[in-house]
Amino acid sequence: MDIKELYQEIVLDHGKNPRNKNKCEGFNKEAKGHNPLCGDKVQVFLKLNNDKKVEDISFEGEGCAISIASASIMTETIKGKEFNVAKKILEHFINMLKEGSKLSINSLSQDENTTMMSLSGVKQFPMRVKCATLAWHTFIHAAEGKEETVKTEK
Amino acid sequence: MDIKSIKSQFPIFKNKFNGKPLIYLDNANSSQKPKNVIDRISKFYSKEFSNIGRSVHTLAVTATNRFEESRDLMKKYINAKSREEIIFTKNATEAINLVASTYGDKFINRGDEILITELEHHANYVPWHFLRQKKGAIIKFAKCNDRGEVDIDEIKKLINNKTKIIAITHLSNVTGVIMPIKKIVDLASEKKIPVLVDGCQGAPHLKLDMQELGCDFYAISCHKMYGPTGVGVLYAKKKWLDVLPPYQGGGGMIEEVKKESITFPGSPTKYEAGTLQTAEVVGFSESLKFIEDVGIKNIMQHEKEILEYGLEEIKKNNSVRIIGDPKHRGSIISFTIKGIHPHDIATILDEDGVAIRAGHHCCQILHEKMGISASARASLGIYNSKDDIDALSSAIKKCNKVFNT
Numbered sequence: 001m002d003i004k005e006l007y008q009e010i011v012l013d014h015g016k017n018p019r020n021k022n023k024c025e026g027f028n029k030e031a032k033g034h035n036p037l038c039g040d041k042v043q044v045f046l047k048l049n050n051d052k053k054v055e056d057i058s059f060e061g062e063g064c065a066i067s068i069a070s071a072s073i074m075t076e077t078i079k080g081k082e083f084n085v086a087k088k089i090l091e092h093f094i095n096m097l098k099e100g101s102k103l104s105i106n107s108l109s110q111d112e113n114t115t116m117m118s119l120s121g122v123k124q125f126p127m128r129v130k131c132a133t134l135a136w137h138t139f140i141h142a143a144e145g146k147e148e149t150v151k152t153e154k
Numbered sequence: 155m156d157i158k159s160i161k162s163q164f165p166i167f168k169n170k171f172n173g174k175p176l177i178y179l180d181n182a183n184s185s186q187k188p189k190n191v192i193d194r195i196s197k198f199y200s201k202e203f204s205n206i207g208r209s210v211h212t213l214a215v216t217a218t219n220r221f222e223e224s225r226d227l228m229k230k231y232i233n234a235k236s237r238e239e240i241i242f243t244k245n246a247t248e249a250i251n252l253v254a255s256t257y258g259d260k261f262i263n264r265g266d267e268i269l270i271t272e273l274e275h276h277a278n279y280v281p282w283h284f285l286r287q288k289k290g291a292i293i294k295f296a297k298c299n300d301r302g303e304v305d306i307d308e309i310k311k312l313i314n315n316k317t318k319i320i321a322i323t324h325l326s327n328v329t330g331v332i333m334p335i336k337k338i339v340d341l342a343s344e345k346k347i348p349v350l351v352d353g354c355q356g357a358p359h360l361k362l363d364m365q366e367l368g369c370d371f372y373a374i375s376c377h378k379m380y381g382p383t384g385v386g387v388l389y390a391k392k393k394w395l396d397v398l399p400p401y402q403g404g405g406g407m408i409e410e411v412k413k414e415s416i417t418f419p420g421s422p423t424k425y426e427a428g429t430l431q432t433a434e435v436v437g438f439s440e441s442l443k444f445i446e447d448v449g450i451k452n453i454m455q456h457e458k459e460i461l462e463y464g465l466e467e468i469k470k471n472n473s474v475r476i477i478g479d480p481k482h483r484g485s486i487i488s489f490t491i492k493g494i495h496p497h498d499i500a501t502i503l504d505e506d507g508v509a510i511r512a513g514h515h516c517c518q519i520l521h522e523k524m525g526i527s528a529s530a531r532a533s534l535g536i537y538n539s540k541d542d543i544d545a546l547s548s549a550i551k552k553c554n555k556v557f558n559t
Binding site: 012041064 | 494498501518527557
């Protein structure tokens with residue numbers, strides 16, 4: 001277990017200077033996520049067009065460096081992708097967090113893969129997987145038009 | 155006092171975590187257990203176990219006696235008037251629920267007021283919320299000031315003819331403030347309002363004397379007193395136990411059962427339905443013996459010394475904000491570090507073997523009041539030393555380093 005693997009440069013950068021942390025213009029879908037155990041909260045704003053392509057995505061919320069970084073990285077990665085592709089990316093992402101599998105997603109550029117990989121350290125900290133996935137699950141809820149808040153504890 | 159020798163009675167400290175010795179600063183959450191407590195449970199199951207209070211065979215008599223000895227010890231420890239005033243519950247949460255439910259059923263009606271404070275743990279708010287929903291009662295919150303205290307005048311202001319109970323913490327699990335319970339009881343008794351004290355943090359760290367405090371109910375969490383999990387105690391004045399209805403129904407708590415009607419015995423039997431956590435209650439007697447051997451005054455003195463040292467050391471770090479600055483503080487230092495979320499703090503500290511808690515500590519209302527969603531909390535026990543504080547301080551510096559703050 002090495003703390004530097006968890007808090008890699010890219011993660012710290014996104015945690016401190018999150019991208020797309022606002023309400024994006026013209027969003028037509030939104031959802032809330034909440035981790036009641038630690039109080040992390042996230043709200044995802046999504047502009048999904050008729051072809052189910054993510055035209056724009058942003059978030060607001062508060063939480064630990066991991067949850068904010070993950071939300072920020074998500075918005076950068078998902079923007080411009082088809083919803084189905086985004087869902088596949090999330091599957092790979094969760095596999096990386098839980099199983100430690102290497103990330104090499106065809107639909108992503110080398111840089112995007114590298115950025116996503118910066119969160120791979122979470123694997124060694126199982127308690128923090130929820131932090132890293134909260135925004136992603138909230139995005140799925142928004143896209144699928146589910147109204148209830150995403151909760152990490154059920 | 156020889157803290158090293160006291161600490162050596164706790165087997166957990168013989169282990170390493172993440173390759174490091176354990177610096178355990180999460181005692182407000184739960185304390186570690188001395189060997190005598192662990193061994194007592196094992197011995198009870200190996201040599202003395204039977205269900206209690208029912209059968210007449212030798213084992214049943216022995217087990218019952220051991221269980222009841224624990225009640226006697228508790229009675230003596232908190233200076234209750236009689237053993238009937240000690241009710242074993244599964245935890246302090248259940249103790250508070252028991253009062254909210256039974257007292258609420260009998261004495262609280264629509265429009266009546268329950269007076270609590272903004273300091274309260276969810277366990278001393280949610281049960282009253284249920285009552286609010288069920289009976290249409292009103293919950294009033296006495297305000298907490300910037301120092302993390304509830305001024306007695308704030309409580310005084312809210313007491314009126316509709317106030318039916320005051321429920322208040324003895325020692326806040328976030329700001330560490332020790333509340334002036336006796337003064338609050340004096341205030342309440344002018345209007346004959348009963349006072350329930352959430353003693354989860356009070357019982358392990360303060361000298362308890364129910365006659366001196368004068369409160370009507372006192373809820374205790376035994377696992378925070380170096381005891382087993384699954385054991386709580388409700389102290390209640392006998393005058394209440396005589397008039398309040400039973401809580402849960404089941405075996406062991408009845409007098410006579412007929413198709414038409416059921417009668418119930420007195421306390422504590424009336425409130426202890428079903429098979430209890432027998433071995434844990436027996437084990438708990440060793441926790442009380444441990445505390446008495448060390449001496450609660452010595453515990454208080456030692457923890458005060460470590461607390462003062464801790465506050466002093468942590469304040470040296472300019473990036474740290476300590477939550478609250480109460481005049482009377484016990485065993486707890488909650489803090490935030492500028493630019494670092496408490497969960498990240500807890501993870502980084504954990505790498506150095508420093509176990510603290512991060513989150514809202516079941517006090518969302520208080521955190522909101524303080525303008526934060528979460529905090530990090532170091533909380534002390536008898537085995538903590540100045541070395542532990544030094545380890546905490548240097549682990550905090552490591553947070554600054556990792557996050558470049």
